[in-house]
Amino acid sequence: xxxxxxxxxxxxxxxxxxxxxxxxxxxxxxxxxxxxxxxxxxxxxxxxxxxxxxxxxxxxxxxxxxxxxxxxxxxxxxxxxxxxxxxxxxxxxxxxxxxxxxxxxxxxxxxxxxxxxxxxxxxxxxxxxxxxxxxxxxxxxxxxxxxxxxxxxxxxxxxxxxxxxxxxxxxxxxxxxxxxxxxxxxxxxxxxxxxxxxxxxxxxxxxxxxxxxxxxxxxxxxxxxxxxxxxxxxxxxxxxxxxxxxxxxxxxxxxxxxxxxxxxxxxxxxxxxxxxxxxxxxxxxxxxxxxxxxxxxxxxxxxxxxxxxxxxxxxxxxxxxxxxxxxxxxxxxxxxxxxxxxxxxxxxxxxxxxxxxxxxxxxxxxxxxxxxxxxxxxxxxxxxxxxxxxxxxxxxxxxxxxxxxxxxxxxxxxxxxxxxxxxxxxxxxxxxxxxxxxxxxxxxxxxxxxxxxxxxxxxxxxxxxxxxxxxxxxxxxxxxxxxxxxxxxxxxxxxxxxxxxxxxxxxxxxxxxxxxxxxxxxxxxxxxxxxxxxxxxxxxxxxxxxxxxxxxxxxxxxxxxxxxxxxxxxxxxxxxxxxxxxxxxxxxxxxxxxxxxxx
RNA sequence: GCCCUCAUAGUUCAACGGAUAGAAUAGCAGUUUCCUAAACUGUAGAUACAAGUUCGAUUCUUGUUGGGGGUACCA
Numbered sequence: 001x002x003x004x005x006x007x008x009x010x011x012x013x014x015x016x017x018x019x020x021x022x023x024x025x026x027x028x029x030x031x032x033x034x035x036x037x038x039x040x041x042x043x044x045x046x047x048x049x050x051x052x053x054x055x056x057x058x059x060x061x062x063x064x065x066x067x068x069x070x071x072x073x074x075x076x077x078x079x080x081x082x083x084x085x086x087x088x089x090x091x092x093x094x095x096x097x098x099x100x101x102x103x104x105x106x107x108x109x110x111x112x113x114x115x116x117x118x119x120x121x122x123x124x125x126x127x128x129x130x131x132x133x134x135x136x137x138x139x140x141x142x143x144x145x146x147x148x149x150x151x152x153x154x155x156x157x158x159x160x161x162x163x164x165x166x167x168x169x170x171x172x173x174x175x176x177x178x179x180x181x182x183x184x185x186x187x188x189x190x191x192x193x194x195x196x197x198x199x200x201x202x203x204x205x206x207x208x209x210x211x212x213x214x215x216x217x218x219x220x221x222x223x224x225x226x227x228x229x230x231x232x233x234x235x236x237x238x239x240x241x242x243x244x245x246x247x248x249x250x251x252x253x254x255x256x257x258x259x260x261x262x263x264x265x266x267x268x269x270x271x272x273x274x275x276x277x278x279x280x281x282x283x284x285x286x287x288x289x290x291x292x293x294x295x296x297x298x299x300x301x302x303x304x305x306x307x308x309x310x311x312x313x314x315x316x317x318x319x320x321x322x323x324x325x326x327x328x329x330x331x332x333x334x335x336x337x338x339x340x341x342x343x344x345x346x347x348x349x350x351x352x353x354x355x356x357x358x359x360x361x362x363x364x365x366x367x368x369x370x371x372x373x374x375x376x377x378x379x380x381x382x383x384x385x386x387x388x389x390x391x392x393x394x395x396x397x398x399x400x401x402x403x404x405x406x407x408x409x410x411x412x413x414x415x416x417x418x419x420x421x422x423x424x425x426x427x428x429x430x431x432x433x434x435x436x437x438x439x440x441x442x443x444x445x446x447x448x449x450x451x452x453x454x455x456x457x458x459x460x461x462x463x464x465x466x467x468x469x470x471x472x473x474x475x476x477x478x479x480x481x482x483x484x485x486x487x488x489x490x491x492x493x494x495x496x497x498x499x500x501x502x503x504x505x506x507x508x509x510x511x512x513x514x515x516x517x518x519x520x521x522x523x524x525x526x527x528x529x530x531x532x533x534x535x536x537x538x539x540x541x542x543x544x545x546x547x548x549x550x551x552x553x554x555x556x557x558x559x560x561x562x563x564x565x566x567x568x569x570x571x572x573x574x575x576x577x578x579x580x581x582x583x584x585x586x587x588x589x590x591x592x593x594x595x596x597x598x599x
Numbered sequence: 600g601c602c603c604u605c606a607u608a609g610u611u612c613a614a615c616g617g618a619u620a621g622a623a624u625a626g627c628a629g630u631u632u633c634c635u636a637a638a639c640u641g642u643a644g645a646u647a648c649a650a651g652u653u654c655g656a657u658u659c660u661u662g663u664u665g666g667g668g669g670u671a672c673c674a
Contacts, residue, residue: 357668358668362602388667455611462611475622546622
């Protein structure tokens with residue numbers, strides 16, 4: 001069935017041609033949803049046509065409105081307020097629309113086929129020297145949701161992770177462990193491996209600072225002290241040993257990384273994210289080096305006297321960018337070039353998307369240009385899904401100052417709060433512990449995910465731990481609750497012996513709240529598309545909240561459905577509720593949020 | 600210095616250049632012989648400042664002020 005907003009657009013085009021003899025393109029025809037406070041379903045803005053009609057906005061709108069009623073049987077009436085033509089569709093249209101979609105659980109989604117666009121999306125990208133924190137949570141939730149939304153828009157999506165498992169920062173925690181741990185493992189102290197390793201990274205920094213302070217006290221200037229501190233020198237040596245493949249160092253590196261991976265796996269599982277392929281920087285940086293050295297030989301890059309390899313981007317309005325250190329070791333950019341190339345060879349993607357914070361906007365601008373200069377045409381299809389920082393009410397998170405919000409802690413606290421809240425309300429009595437815990441988990445993660453994803457991805461956001469745990473108002477649990485309520489009603493209907501809720505013959509005039517719900521249901525398809533185009537899960541969040549709110553209003557305004565004597569009407573309303581629940585479930589799924597059946 | 604970004608109720612967030620700038624929360628006032636009150640209803644409260652473009656500007660342009668980020672042989 002053709003989308004009615006498109007049909008109206010085409011009709012308006014024809015009408016303008018007939019009335020005023022002008023050809024207007026689709027972009028000039030602004031059809032929007034009628035705002036709540038006015039009568040109507042769709043609104044046409046007529047101001048752009050005044051120069052054709054040479055009449056007042058009111059007269060122009062009336063002329064077009066008359067013609068629409070005449071030309072389109074779906075259009076029942078219209079009203080004009082200022083330059084706005086509000087069009088009301090007939091009950092018959094809405095009932096037909098609902099009949100089309102009520103049993104289609106995939107309404108709003110496009111099919112993924114063999115010929116679909118292939119998108120590789122990278123997200124998460126952790127370092128193996130510390131556990132995941134709140135910033136990673138935003139990244140992971142966004143990455144997962146973007147992937148889901150891309151899929152819903154008919155793209156073939158491949159989710160990849162790039163683990164930053166090498167570099168001097170990794171050596172720092174290795175060194176501290178070697179010096180301080182006395183051979184202890186995470187098992188020995190019953191800790192999650194990533195937290196265990198992270199503690200040694202912190203320990204390194206503490207000792208390092210002490211050493212700097214000592215040197216400064218002995219008269220060295222600070223800059224020199226930073227370079228000359230014993231542990232820093234040892235860490236650098238360790239990196240060189242690592243690069244040259246010294247067995248002892250490699251072994252330690254593998255051991256500690258494996259601890260971290262076990263910890264990450266747990267966190268990823270808890271968050272409900274996963275990957276189709278994992279890249280390791282340790283496996284891509286050599287390719288990056290190779291490609292750069294080759295390009296240098298071909299004269300595409302430049303070299304300084306000390307051996308530094310760089311690219312001059314001043315013509316692109318950027319600076320000179322170093323691609324290899326003077327000692328020949330790799331940088332972040334070096335490995336990212338390697339990874340990008342490897343990824344193209346692996347997947348021959350149509351698009352390669354990176355979910356990475358906006359602090360790296362410059363990095364990705366450079367990456368794209370460098371790859372193009374090196375002759376990789378597909379670099380044009382690299383996109384950076386840039387998102388804003390997460391700040392705490394009292395400022396930015398700083399790992400060194402201990403103001404980070406740990407990912408595992410946060411999730412655990414949310415679950416604990418969900419449990420308290422539920423006990424307080426006396427819900428879930430008579431459930432087994434296992435069932436209850438599963439529900440708490442869904443609610444807690446629903447709250448967290450919704451809280452983070454409802455904010456426009458590209459904007460910085462403030463994370464207030466207290467408010468994020470809220471389960472009322474514009475929150476995940478509010479939406480989940482609406483779903484649960486509908487499930488409860490549907491199962492009660494079944495208990496009453498009401499079967500085949502999609503089979504009815506509703507001849508009643510539609511109520512305002514029913515029309516409002518139908519409009520929301522209609523919108524879902526456009527919302528999914530918009531979220532995809534804008535690369536923004538918040539579009540979904542805003543929509544599903546409004547839908548849930550609208551349903552709750554409907555639920556209160558309409559007399560109890562299960563007591564409705566007109567069985568056709570009752571079934572229609574049950575079917576409408578059921579459809580609402582399915583859309584809630586599908587929309588939340590696009591955000592990685594699960595729905596409980598009871599709560 | 601240069602580049603990029605952001606600024607909306609007390610607070611956290613919305614608003615393809617369109618109508619009277621929406622929600623949530625905190626505040627105040629209500630709703631349960633009725634399908635889950637984690638709900639619903641009412642009330643009060645905001646576009647940093649100054650110009651410009653436009654029929655129309657929170658949205659676009661310029662300037663001012665104030666945040667954030669980048670400009671590393673860190674990632």
